[in-house]
Amino acid sequence: MIWRVSVTTGTRKQRKLRITSLEVLCAVLVLAIFARSRLSDALSVPALRTGATVFVAICVQALPFLVLGVLISGAIAAFVSARVLTRVLPRRPAAAVGVAGLAGVALPGCECASVPVARRLMVQGVAPAAALTFLLAAPAVNPVVLVATAVAFPGNPEMVLARFLGSFATAVVMGLLWARWGKLDWIVERALARLPEPGGDAFRGRWRVFAETARTDLVSSGGFLVLGALISAALNVLVPGEWFQALAGHLVLAVLVMAVLAVVLALCSEADAFVAASLTALPLLPKLVFLVVGPAIDVKLFALHAGTFGRSFAIRFAPVTFVVALVCALLAGVVIG
Structure with a gap:
């Protein structure tokens, strides 16, 4: 979010003042400092x-993992070439999926x-089934x-194993389903167009990709973290505890x-x-479903899939992924539980 304000005299432009989200944040903090007494009174409710308390606790616990995740994501985008995977993946689609x-x-x-x-x-020639398997597995079964998950559920280590099994099974099953029934015609041609490599100083270009990817992912993911923490706090305060007990x-x-x-x-x-751990009234199985389904398909991923691979792909991929993730989460919960 950037506004550009130009100060001119006659027809000659003298200077430009750029107001970015950083300046807006600083202004909000200054206002909060001056209004701290009123804010303190308001929060006395x-x-x-x-x-x-719930909002701050979720943000403070999750932020280090979020930062670590986006740094690793940026490093992969900048320094790990897709050709590395093309060399190690088997030729057969079914084997490449695993x-x-x-x-x-x-x-x-x-x-x-x-x-x-x-x-x-x-684009680099990897079978679509293997690429889609990686798309589902990378954000769900990585060490971060x-x-x-282990930090969020310190008394339930089985949640880590169940999440890994449910998410890994979702990725592999979706890859095998695509290898069996998927059609390349569902993916728009522009998605398979050759992507440009960094030009000029390649090393400097890759560092630029790293910084831009990490910054973009941090801003985007941080916004979703704040939104999730706000919703979680609202659920804990506004929704009567009896409702969660009844749902449980x-x-x-x-x-x-x-x-x-x-x-x-x-x-x-x-x-x-x-966020899932903050809903203390619910049993572990619904929380596990939440953790397996979310990284596989949600509204933002549907939009990204439609924009990247085409709407024809998204409207087929999303509902099947939802069902597969739900079933795999339930099976993992039953087996581990």
Whole structure:
């Protein structure tokens, strides 16, 4: 968000004043300092104080993992060529799907960053089934997400294993389904057009890609983290605890509600575990569904898929992914639980 304000005398432009989001943030902080007494009085309401505590706790716990995730994502986008994976992936699509799923463990990235990476893999000649498997696995089974899940659920280590199995199974099953029934005609031609490599000073260009990718992912994912923390705080304050207790008593309904909530909230995979853990009244299985479905498909991913691969692809890929992720999460929960 950038505004450009020009100060002119006659027809000659004297100087330009750029007001960016950083200046806006500083102005908000200054206003908060001057109005701290009134803000303190406003937050003296018990409900607001509880909501503020939940919001700050989620943001503080999740932010280090979010920053680490976007730094790794930026490094992969800038310094890891798609040709590396083309050399290690088997020729057979079915075998390539399993290797691509495991590659998501070694090459982590957020959901948004995985979409252009999958596109570049296709351009470099990787089978679409393997590229889509990597797209689903990278943001869901990487070490950053698993460690964040372990921190969010310190008393339930089984959640880490269940999330890994459910998410990995989702990626592999979707890859195998595409290898069997997918059609390249569903992907628009522009998605498979050759992408330009950094020109000129390649090293400097890659550092520029790293900085820009990390900055963009941090701003985008940070916004979703704040939104998720606000919604989580609101759920803890505005929604009566009896509702969650009633929902906990209807496991099927709780699973469906959390699956839909994962799609609507569109949280970053590095932060969603802390939001799920804050809903203490719900049992672990609906929370597991929330953690498996969210990184696989949500509203922002649907928009990215439609914009990158075409609407014909998105309207087929999204509902199937939702069903597969839901089923895999339930199976993982039953097996581990």
